[in-house]
Amino acid sequence: MARVLVVDDDPTVREVVVSYLRAHGHDVLEAPDGETALRAHREQGADLVVLDLMLPGADGLETCRRLRERSDVPVIMLTALGSEADRVVGLERGADDYVTKPFSPRELVLRVESVLRRAGEAEEAATGMLHDGDLVVDCDRHEAARAGTPLALTSREFDLLVFLLRHPGVAYTRDELLQQVWGWSFGDQSTVTVHVRRLREKVEDDARRPVRLVTVWGVGYRWEAA
Amino acid sequence: MARVLVVDDDPTVREVVVSYLRAHGHDVLEAPDGETALRAHREQGADLVVLDLMLPGADGLETCRRLRERSDVPVIMLTALGSEADRVVGLERGADDYVTKPFSPRELVLRVESVLRRAGEAEEAATGMLHDGDLVVDCDRHEAARAGTPLALTSREFDLLVFLLRHPGVAYTRDELLQQVWGWSFGDQSTVTVHVRRLREKVEDDARRPVRLVTVWGVGYRWEAA
């Protein structure tokens, strides 16, 4: 689902958190300290960072600051103390959420997913943009681009793409798409078929062998997130 | 059916509960105290924990809390007192159900199965997924996988599998399946036979000797939960 970087010097804590996040379908990176974390994020990227406040070398706050210099990746802080002061400091320094130790992994997973959801929505709301892999859709400008080069999408194609990008991984029947995108409660399903074909021509590398907008036989279509 | 961990310091109580649960087809682990229970759950895993409130060392509430740190396994509390206060405390601390001592083993078994059923439904509602052993079915994606590798199911096979997974352990006649899965009120029963065979080819290790989708002679078929 998303790539999460877990930074904690305690291997036990890391192990528990990592296994939990993996079980929930996330791609997880680990780091024992701030330096390693920064390098991992720079080299492999991360959609979210879970960061212990107390770290050997540069501490959590410093690491958070330096992470934010390079990217706007959301950060969840782990604080050993339940003190209000720490929370305030953490949030002021740019953490998106915080969890106090000892914490339940379940709660952490919930926070992670909540922050990811917020981040996705916030990004779309703030910039009016959706993206997936090398695909960028600007809802405000009503424009889409792939790997930097603009795509000449028609209005319908644009709407269809936006809807699919907002619901990645879910299979929709042609009737559902007709209803959700076209706003029709009945109609010719082949309308959808043809528009999917035309959209593929512009979005896929090889429209004959779709990778992102795949067909689910006997059902309909599904957007495959990169 | 499911793996249940029974935690009670009284060997007599354990023996009764364990034998009853075993008789109902469950796989049972035992532990006399909280520490042992935590270790057993960590090492062998459990689908449900039956936990005495009064335990030597860390008591039931503490053990429950620590169990929930590592996993979201459902918990049934055994409380010696019928007091409403204890019940409230237990439920607040995250127990999914409670049974007051003295209790009838039959009642406990009913509670266990009810909680397991609830847990399964809750998970499906939350994630849109069904699973059984190494089999995972994602209803949203309309995709199924076994041991991580996707299964190439046709639409009908998928529907059939989903229906069976939602009603594990229940034997259905071909006519019932024809009605429930195909939506027909009459039809050729051999249709079901053939689809069952094709599904077995993809779901069973050895389609000749089915283990999960077994035939009930003179009746029809039944899904055998892992």
Next chain:
DNA sequence: CTCGACCTTACGGATCGCTGACGGACGATC
């Protein structure tokens, strides 16, 4: 052993999705 139930296999028809083409609608431009 016998019979009925179940399994297995194969095949033709039906369904589904893809493709290319067409005409009408709409808007822009001149």
Next chain:
DNA sequence: GATCGTCCGTCAGCGATCCGTAAGGTCGAG
């Protein structure tokens, strides 16, 4: 107002896939 271009929805043909049926073999119960 006329012309042109673009976009849209429809349709028919085609290939691939899937589905249901039938026929023969196998297995289990009595």
